[in-house]
Amino acid sequence: MQQKEYADIALGLPVRKPFHYRVPPSLMDKAEVGKRVLVPFGPRKLVGYIVGFVGKPDIEGVKDIISVIDQEGPAISAELLSLTKWIAEYYRSSWGEAISAALPGAIKKGKIKAAPRNPAPEDIYEATKNYKPTLEQASALKPIFESISGGRNDVYLLHGITGSGKTEVYLQSIELALKMGKTAIVLVPEISLTPQAIEWFKSRFGGVVAVLHSRLLDTERFIEWKKLKDGAARIAVGARSAVFAPVSNLGLIVIDEEHETSYKQDDAPRYNAREVAIERARISGATVILGGATPSIETYHKALSGEYKMLKMTERIEKRSLPKVDIVDMRQELLDVKDAKIFSRALEHAISQVLNKNGQVMLLMNRRGFSTFINCRKCGHVVKCRHCNVSMTYHYDIKKLSCHYCNYQADPPAKCPKCKSGDIQYFGVGTQKIESEAARIFPAARIARMDTDATVKRGSHKQILDDFRKHKLDILIGTQMIAKGHDFPRVTLVGVISADTALNLPDFRSGERTFNLLTQVAGRAGRGSEAGRVIIQTFSPDHYAVRKSVDHDYAGFFDEEIKFRRELGYPPFNHIIDIKLRGRNEERVIKAAHDLAAVLAAHIEGKDIDLVGPAPEFISKIKGQYRWSMFLKGSKPRDMCGYIDKALEGLAGKSAVTIAVDVDPLGL
Ligand SMILES: [Zn+2]
Ligand SMILES: [Zn+2]
Structure with a gap:
């Protein structure tokens, strides 16, 4: 039998060292790995998690655990303990921080029972039947079914153009997992987690669906979490943190729009839910489906190399054609028209044609x-x-x-x-100027704007979309908020006022971002019976991210992008670890950056690792904090983290400057 005299406790603090406590004899029966405990920490009492037992503590004068909170079973399963340990090691956080990210707020505060709630009428959903799969859907489902029924830890990339019916593939794969007595997790980007999307799952599977997202109150979240933990719900649908859904016997994880940046957490632990999902599936032997119309360069590269299995869907359901995309070269427009305006002649003409035919227009401006x-x-x-x-x-x-x-x-x-x-x-030019220009040129049109200014009021976001759907509006102007997921059958024209805003950012992913945005927004046109049209205004018509989006040619875009990534050694050929320094005193930030860089350079000398920087960031000061950064580029992230640890150890006492380390950042 294992000695339980001393326990290794993970605390939700940004300190990466073990905390050892004595287990008093009265608690020995109750103490178990995965259970929550209350421990003294300085003058405070903290909730911690037992992650193991040790024969001899690291320090002298260990304190006693005050109490064991979980009476029945552990709050966190062995599977999630290994997963959070992997996160802590890979993303360089403390184990306790990783465990905290995996648990709902109420659990972290040490609660035991769900708060009683008034029996609100549960929505009753009439179960919908499966659609008969199209040929493409059927050929995607066949290998996925084999993997799920064989309990194989395969990762699929389901690369399907917008409107090709990926959701039906997800739904039928989930159904199979359930039939086999297994559970499923579905990750959806926060912004796409609309009532409409939730209904797809609830109407097919009814009460066994639990939904987890950031808009839930603590108690609501706890109730959903509990349903999954107790097995009352067997499908978890949610945003990033749903990857930690407390299901057992996991058979399938689906990640829709796997390239989405919202899967990456901004603060510690800075994990990417896609990579965490793949690791979780590996631990529990589950199958993974990564879905999307514009996969991330990393994922597509792995699918081409055979690490993931590629499945393609190239046709839209009901054979709707893809919209025709035209480019307006704004350099030429400026030469041709003396006082060239925000709307090129081509775009203005196209808008009036659509309005005359009683159609709807969407205009995108990312500012x-x-x-x-x-x-x-x-x-x-x-x-x-x-x-x-x-x-x-x-x-x-x-x-x-x-x-x-x-x-x-x-x-x-x-x-x-x-x-x-x-x-x-x-x-x-920003969205408000587009709005006032559109009102001037098309005085009879009903126009609305959707950006964070226009939607600060709760519910106004939904109101604008509802009005647009009911055709109470003719033109909808917005930032990328309007580019995602919405299905408006009467929209026959999408205008992109400037494709250049994302393209000109100093970031190695700017091409990828631009291609994704243009493809996504183009997918909004022509979702009804009428063919759609897209007009893109740009000063860089020759950039491959713009050119390839005209032809809806992801593979062509990838071929160009991967050349540049290979040449400069960017992901997927290497990993990047970003080190950010922040502080109110500019001199100190600059000094700390140079000191750290010098020590780091000595540690990586002779190793196959590049140090880039230090340099002030593109925006060098925000909210009074000066911002400097540097990054390491190399093939072994764990080794690189090790060198960063060593370098930081030697730099104690720079407390006026905060330093954050981000493994595999999505932006630089
Ligand atoms: Zn002046
Ligand atoms: Zn400011």
Whole structure:
């Protein structure tokens, strides 16, 4: 029998070392791996998790565990313990932080029972039947079925164009897993987790579906979690953290739109739910389906190399044709039209044609506000936020300048703050300016705007979409919020005001982002009986991300993108580990960055690892915090983390500067 005299306790603190406590004789029967305990920590009492027992503690004067919270079974299963340990090691967090990310808030606070709730009427769903799969769906389902019934840990990439019917493949695969007595997890990007999407699952599977997402209250989340843990629910549908759903006997994990950036968590543990899902499936022998129209470069590369199995769906259901995409070269437009406007002649003409035929139009502009910067014509001074190194955006509706990073607001200056000249000009285009231009050119059209400014009020987001769906609106203008998932059969024209906003960001993923956005937004056109059309305005018509999106050619885009990634050694050919430094004192941040870089350079000397930087970030100050960073590029992330650990050990006492390490970041 194992000695239980001392326990190794994981605490939800950003400290990566073991915490040992004594198990008093009275608690020895109850103490078990995976159970929550209450322990003293300095003057406080904290909830911790037993992750193991040790024969001899690391430190002297160990304290006693106060109590064991879980009376029945452990709060966290052995499977999730191994998974969170993997996360802590790979993403360089503490085990306790990883366990905390895996559990709902109520459990972390030490609660035992779900709060009683008024028996709200459960929605009753009439069970829908399976659709007869199309030929393409059937040929995707065949190997997936074999994997699930064989209990094989295979990873599939289901690469299907928008509208090809991937959801039906997910649903029938889940059904098989359930029939075999297994459970399933479905991950969906937060933004696509609409009531409509939830209904697909509930109407097919009824009460065995539990939904987990960030808009739930703590108690609601706890109830859903409990249903899964007790086995009352056997399918977990949710955003990122649903990858930790407490199901047992897992048979299948589905990840829809696997390339989505919302699968990556911004703070510690900085995990990517896609990679965590693949690891969880490996631990429990489950099958994985990664789905999407524009897979991430990493995933597609693995599918081509045979590490994942590739399944393709190239036809839209009911043979709807893909929309025709046209490019407007804005350089030429500026040459042809003296006072060229926001809308090119081609786009303006196309909009009026659609409106005449009583159709609907969507216009995408990936920037909020009216004018994105204002400057002085005499001395060139640009008005910037006093807390951040970014230009202020003019918001027409409130007649104020606003900072999009810290929300600081100020009145627009009548005179240049630097040279006192009155010659101030407003530059750049945001969604509000598009709205006012559209209203001027098409005075009879009913127009609405959807961006975070227009949707701060709870429910207004849904209201705008409802109005648009019911054709109470003719033109919907928005940021990328409008690009995803929505199905509007009457939209026959989508206009992209500028494809260049994402393309010009200094990030090695800017091409991938641009291609994804253009493909996604193009997928909004022509979802009804009428064929759709897309017009993309750009100053970079020759960039492959723009060109290949015109032809809906993912494979062609991938071929170009992978060349550049290989040449520069970017993912998927290497891993990147980003190190970010933040602080209010600029000199200290700069010094810490250079000190760290020097120590790190010594540690990696002779190893096949590149150190890039340190350098100030693209936006060098936000909310009064100066921002510097550097990154390592190499093939072995664990080794790289080891060198970072060593370098940081030697740099104690730099407390005025905070340092965050991000393994496999999605943006630089
Ligand atoms: Zn001036
Ligand atoms: Zn600011």
